[in-house]
Amino acid sequence: MSTATASPADVSDLLAELGIADQNSGACAGDWLDTSGPELASINPTTGEVIATVRQATVADYERVVAAGLTAFDAWRRWPAPRRGEVVRRLGDALRSKKEPLGKLVTLEVGKILSEGLGEVQEMIDMADLAVGMSRQLYGKTMHSERPQHRMYEQWHPLGTAGIITAFNFPVAVWAWNATVAAVCGDAMVWKPSEKTPLTAIAVTRIAQDVLAECDAPPIFNLLIGDRQEIGERLVADRRLPLISATGSVAMGRRVGQVVAGRLGRSLLELGGNNGIVVAADADLDLALRAVLFAAVGTAGQRCTTCRRLFLERPIAAEMRRRLLAAYPSIRIGDPLDPATLMGPLIDGDAVAGMLAAIERARAEGGEVLYGGRRLERPGFFVEPTIMSATSTMPITCEETFAPLLYLFEYDDLEQAIAMHNAVPQGLSSAIFTRDLRQAERFLSATGSDCGIANVNIGTSGAEIGGAFGGEKDTGGGREAGSDAWKAYMRRQTCTINWGDELPLAQGVEFDL
Numbered sequence: 001m002s003t004a005t006a007s008p009a010d011v012s013d014l015l016a017e018l019g020i021a022d023q024n025s026g027a028c029a030g031d032w033l034d035t036s037g038p039e040l041a042s043i044n045p046t047t048g049e050v051i052a053t054v055r056q057a058t059v060a061d062y063e064r065v066v067a068a069g070l071t072a073f074d075a076w077r078r079w080p081a082p083r084r085g086e087v088v089r090r091l092g093d094a095l096r097s098k099k100e101p102l103g104k105l106v107t108l109e110v111g112k113i114l115s116e117g118l119g120e121v122q123e124m125i126d127m128a129d130l131a132v133g134m135s136r137q138l139y140g141k142t143m144h145s146e147r148p149q150h151r152m153y154e155q156w157h158p159l160g161t162a163g164i165i166t167a168f169n170f171p172v173a174v175w176a177w178n179a180t181v182a183a184v185c186g187d188a189m190v191w192k193p194s195e196k197t198p199l200t201a202i203a204v205t206r207i208a209q210d211v212l213a214e215c216d217a218p219p220i221f222n223l224l225i226g227d228r229q230e231i232g233e234r235l236v237a238d239r240r241l242p243l244i245s246a247t248g249s250v251a252m253g254r255r256v257g258q259v260v261a262g263r264l265g266r267s268l269l270e271l272g273g274n275n276g277i278v279v280a281a282d283a284d285l286d287l288a289l290r291a292v293l294f295a296a297v298g299t300a301g302q303r304c305t306t307c308r309r310l311f312l313e314r315p316i317a318a319e320m321r322r323r324l325l326a327a328y329p330s331i332r333i334g335d336p337l338d339p340a341t342l343m344g345p346l347i348d349g350d351a352v353a354g355m356l357a358a359i360e361r362a363r364a365e366g367g368e369v370l371y372g373g374r375r376l377e378r379p380g381f382f383v384e385p386t387i388m389s390a391t392s393t394m395p396i397t398c399e400e401t402f403a404p405l406l407y408l409f410e411y412d413d414l415e416q417a418i419a420m421h422n423a424v425p426q427g428l429s430s431a432i433f434t435r436d437l438r439q440a441e442r443f444l445s446a447t448g449s450d451c452g453i454a455n456v457n458i459g460t461s462g463a464e465i466g467g468a469f470g471g472e473k474d475t476g477g478g479r480e481a482g483s484d485a486w487k488a489y490m491r492r493q494t495c496t497i498n499w500g501d502e503l504p505l506a507q508g509v510e511f512d513l
Contacts, residue, residue, distance in 0.1 A: 006108065006335075006337050011051065011108065014101055014104055014105060014108070015051070015052060015105075015199075017098075017101045018098070018101055018102065018105060018203040018206065019202070019203065019206040020052055020105075020199050020202060020203060021052065022052055022053065023039075023052065023053050023054070023055065024052060024053070024054045024055070024198075024199070024202055025054070025055060025202075026040070026054045026055050026056045026057045026061075026198065026223075026224070026225035026226060027057040027061040027062075027064070027065050027223060027224050027225065027226075028065070028205050028209065028219075028221075028222055028223040029064050029065040029067070029068035029069075029219065029222055030068050030072070030209070030212075030218075030219030030222070033057070033061050033064060033065070035055040035056060035057050035058065035061050036055060036058060037055055037056030037057055037058045037061070037226060037230075038055075038056050038227075039053050039054070039055060039056070040053060040054045040055075040056050040195060040198060040225065041053050042054065042109055042196075042197070042198055042199045043196075043348065044108055044109070044111075044380075045109075045110070045111035045344070045345040045346065045347050045348060045380055045381045046108075046111055046335055046336060046337075046344065046345050046379075046380045047379050047380050048379055048380050048381070051108060051109060051199060052199055054198045054199075054202070054225050056225055056226045056227065056231075057224045057225055057226040057231055058226075058230070059230060059234070061224070061226075062224060062226070062230075062231055062234055062235075065190055065222050065223070065224050066161070066190060066222075066238065066240060066241070068219055068222055069161040069188040069189065069190050069219075069220070069222050070161050070188070070240060071218070072161075072188040072218035072219045072220045072222075073158070073160055073161045073186075073187065073188035073218075073220070075218040076158070076183075076186055076187075076188055076217070076218050076220050077157070077158040077186040077187075079186070079217075081135045081136070081138055081184055081185075081186065082135050082136050084135055084183060084184050084185075084186060085131065085132045085133075085134070085135025085136065085184050086132075086215070087183065087211065087212070087215045087217050088128050088131045088132055088135070088180050088183050088184055089128065089129075089132045090211050090214065090215060091128050091180070091183075091207070091208060091211045092124075092125050092128025092129055092132070092180075094207050094208075094210065094211050095121060095124050095125050095128065095207065096125055098121075098203075098207055099118060099121045099122065099125070100118065102121045102172070102200070102203055102204070102207075103117040103118035103119075103120065103121045104117060104118075104337065105117075105199060105200055105203055106120050106121065106171060106172060106200055107336045107337055107344075108337070109171065109197050109199050109200055110168060110169065110171060110197060110200075110347065111300065111336050111344040111345040111346070111347060111380075111381070112169075112299045112300070112302075112336060112344055113336045113341050113342065113343070113344055114336060114337055114338075114339055114341075115339070116298065116299060117336070120170060120171075120172060120173045121172065121173075123173040123176065123465065124172055124173055124175075124176035124180075124204075126465050127173075127176040127177055127180045127181070127465055127481065128176070128180050130180070130181075130465055130466070130481070130482060131180035131181050131183065131184045132184070134181065134184050134185075134486050135184035138156050138184070138185065138486065138490065139156075140153055140154040140155040140156055140492075141153065141154055145496065146506060147498075147504045147505075147506060148500065148502070148504065149498065149499055149500025149501075149502070150496055150497065150498050150499070150500070150504075151496070151497045151499065152494070152495070152496045152497075153494075153495055154492055154493065154494045154495070155492075155493050155495060156185075156487070156490040156491070156492055156493070157186070157490060157491050157493055158185055158186025158187050158489075158490060158491075159185070159186075159187055159242050159243055159266075159489055159490050159491050160187060160188075160240075160241065160242040160243065161187065161188040161189060161190060161240065161241055161242075162178070162182050162187050162188070162189045162190070162241060162242070162243040162244070162245060162489065163189070163190050163192065163235045163236070163238070163241045163243070163244040163245070164178045164179065164182075164189050164190070164191045164192070164245050165192045165232065165235070165236075165244065165245065165246040165247065165248065165256070166191070166192075166193050166194060166201075166247050167194050167247045167248045167304075168194040168196040168197045168347050169299060169302045169303060169304070169347070169402075170247075170303075171193060171194060171197035171200040171201065172200050172201070172204050174247050174270070174480075175191055175193070175201070175204060177465070177469070177480040177481045178245045178268075178480060178489075179191070179208075179221060181480075181481075181485065181486050181489055182489045183220060183221075184486075185486055185489040185490045186490070187220070187243075187489050187490075188218070188219075188220040188222070189220060189221065189222065190222045190223075190224055190235065190241065191205070191221070191222065191223050191224065192224050192225070192226070192231060192232060192235055193223075193225060194248075195225070195226075195227065196347055196348065198225045201223060201225065202223070202225075205221060205222075205223045208221040209221065233259075236255070236256050236259045236260060237259050237263065239263050239265070241265070242265055242266060243265065243266045243267070243268065243488065243489065244256055244260050244265065244266070244267050244268070245267075245268040245270075245478070245480070245488075246267065246268070246269055246270070247269075247270040247271075247304075248271065249271065249272055250271045250272045250400070250425075250426070250474045250475075250476075252271070253269045253271040253272075253474075253476050256269065257269060257476070266488070267478070268478040268479075268480065268488050269475075269476025269477060269478045270304065270469070270470055270471075270475070270476055270478050270480060271304075271426075271471075271474060271475050271476040272304065272400040272426050272428070272474060272475060273303075273304045273305055273306070273308075273400060273426050273428030273429055273460075273471060273475060274308050274309065274397075274398065274399070274400045274424045274425075274426040274428075275295070275305055275306060275307050275308055275309070275426075275428055275429040275430060275431075275451070275460040275461075276307070276308070276309040276310070276311060276420075276421045276424075276430055276431075276460075277291070277292055277295065277307050277309075277310050277311065277430070277431045277432070277433065277459065277460060278311045278313075278411075278414075278417045278418075278421060278430075278431070278432040278433070278434075278443065279292075279310065279311065279312050279313065279316065279320055279432075279433045280313050280316075280414070280432065280433060280434035280436065280439055281313040281314075281315040281316050282434055282435045282436055282439075283316070283433035283434050283435065283457075284433065284435065284457070285316065285319065285320060285323065287433065287457060288320070288433040289320070289323050289324065289327060291431070291433070291457075291458060291459035292307060292310060292324065292406075292459065293324075293327055293331070294459060294461065294462070295307035295431075295459035295460045295461045295462075296308075296310075296385070296404060296406040297331055297342065297343050297385045297404050298343075298461055298462075299461075300343050300344055300345065300346055300383075300385075300403070300404050301385070301401075301402065301403045301404030301405060302346065302347065302351070302402055302403070303461050304428060304429075304475075305428060305429040305453070305460050305461035305462070305463065306402075306404075306460070306461060307406065307431075307459060307460045307461070308400065308401065308405065308406060308407065309390075309397060309406075309407050309409065309421070309424075310406055310407065310408050310409065311409045311410075311411050311417045311420060311421060312408060312409065312410050312411070313410075313411055313412075313413075313417070314410050314411070314412060317408075317410045321370070321408060324371075324387060324408075325370060325371055325387065328371045328372065328385055328387065329371075331343055331385055333376065333382060333384070333385075334382075343385060343404065344382075345380045345381040345382045345383075346381045346382070346383060346403060347381065348381055349381055351381065351402060351403060352375055352381050352383055352403075354401065354402065354403065355383055355386075355401060355403035355404075355405055356375065356383075358396060358399075358401040358403070358405060359373050359386060359388070359405065361396045362388055362390065362394060362396045362397070362407070365393075365394040365395065365396055366391060366393075366394060367388045367389055367390045367391075367394060367396075367407070368388060368389045369386060369387075369388050370387040370388060370389060370408070371384075371385075371386060371387040372384030372385050372386035372387065372404075373386045373388075383403065383404065385404035385406075386403075386404060386405045386406065387406050387408060388405065388406070388407050388408065389407075389408050390407035390408060390409055391409065392409065392420045392423065394407075397424075398423070398424045398425060400426060414439055414442060414443070418442075418443065418447075418448055418449070421449065422449070422450045425473055425474040426471065426473060426474045426475050427450050427451045427452060427471045427472035427473035427474070427475050428451055428452060428453060428460075428470075428471030428472075428475040429451055429452070429453040429454075429455070429460040429461065429463070429471065430443075430449040430451040430453065430454050430455065430460060431454070431455040431456070431457075431458060431459055431460050432449075432454075432455075432456055432457075433456075433457055434456070434457070440456045440457075443456070444456065450472060450473070451471055451472060451475075452469075452470045452471035452472050452475065452479070453467075453469070453471065464482075465481045465482050466481075466482040466483070467481070467482050467483055468480070468481060468482055468483035468484065468485045469481045469482075469485075
């Protein structure tokens with residue numbers, strides 16, 4: 001187990017490089033505001049110590065930030081999309097130059113291992129590159145009109161100022177999924193990050209503001225750090241913001257969806273996942289084992305795509321269980337800044353308590369702990385990655401426990417596996433390991449996995465940005481990142497041009513005067 005940690009001097013130098021002070025403003029509206037709300041402490045989950053504090057935004061700060069976003073949108077939407085793409089290209093370059101310190105800050109504030117912290121920043125860079133290409137491909141279709149000498153087509157216009165609400169587990173990448181695409185689409189935005197990860201948001205906003213200043217661009221990247229009631233509820237209910245993109249729990253998403261729908265706005269929801277991997281009897285077990293280990297333990301089980309349910313076909317169930325139980329003790333737990341570490345801490349004490357409560361409930365429902373199940377006695381919020389036997393009759397397995405808790409199930413045939421897999425409220429990511437083309441295609445078919453992401457011979461986590469990311473059912477139905485996800489940030493307009501001298505009506509209607 002790794003016990004080393006960054007020295008106070010190292011942390012101080014890291015924060016200084018990213019413009020983080022001991023106490024920081026919690027709002028940016030082009031310029032940083034002198035916020036005066038309650039003090040919010042950012043806690044290092046590895047040690048339980050305070051990294052730095054933030055003065056949260058007040059209602060007055062909220063109004064200034066939203067006003068800045070609205071004014072910025074009015075100017076930004078007039079910029080040609082490729083010119084907007086050039087600003088995003090420069091943002092990507094700025095993130096490249098700060099990849100190492102920003103990745104380390106993600107690790108420091110979230111607790112994910114260093115390679116994942118750096119990987120998260122790389123995902124931001126990749127999103128900037130993708131969005132630059134999108135800026136020249138915001139295309140509409142041309143349709144043939146039934147009326148002679150008429151042309152009909154659709155075009156896409158900037159939508160407005162969007163609200164972006166992000167979760168702690170990917171504190172900067174999810175912002176980039178939204179912000180880079182929204183920017184090339186011509187939108188401004190107001191970002192409300194998780195209260196558990198304010199410093200990464202401040203660092204990213206500082207980088208973005210520098211880029212905007214260099215490009216003489218309006219302040220489209222705005223920030224609000226504040227509590228759910230005073231800032232979050234106000235943001236969601238604000239009719240001036242036509243789109244709210246929210247990443248977080250199902251409970252949070254239900255609230256956001258209801259409030260935004262009540263004002264007939266748009267919501268883009270990326271919520272919980274209760275992801276399953278099916279391992280067939282003919283699977284490459286070495287491949288499956290490596291995939292399950294990362295999917296179940298990566299980010300200490302705090303990814304929305306974490307594998308939480310593993311379905312093993314009976315002929316290989318005992319062998320796969322044996323391999324898992326042999327591999328779990330080799331998972332190096334400790335300081336996530338240590339390159340040798342494979343699993344860092346949970347985000348806070350509540351997350352630890354939630355995991356332990358889920359384990360006790362699973363025991364009460366008939367499950368058995370096969371490995372782990374305890375909190376580690378050391379500073380910070382460390383737990384053992386845990387494996388439990390389970391049956392489909394256990395209600396706890398239908399819920400998402402945001403921790404490294406993996407339930408093992410056994411099945412007799414693929415039909416049963418699919419039925420068990422789909423029998424949960426969530427529908428984000430799924431995978432099957434098999435060498436049988438027919439089983440793979442059955443899993444990917446309309447009667448197979450009901451998730452937004454379905455994979456064959458790779459795990460449930462680590463999705464690439466080129467595809468649209470998101471899920472079905474209680475996962476919220478939103479799509480972010482690649483493919484045509486950009487359409488969520490724009491408004492569609494259908495246009496018809498009459499270039500003749502007559503005025504024929506559609507559907508053969510006659511109206512002669």
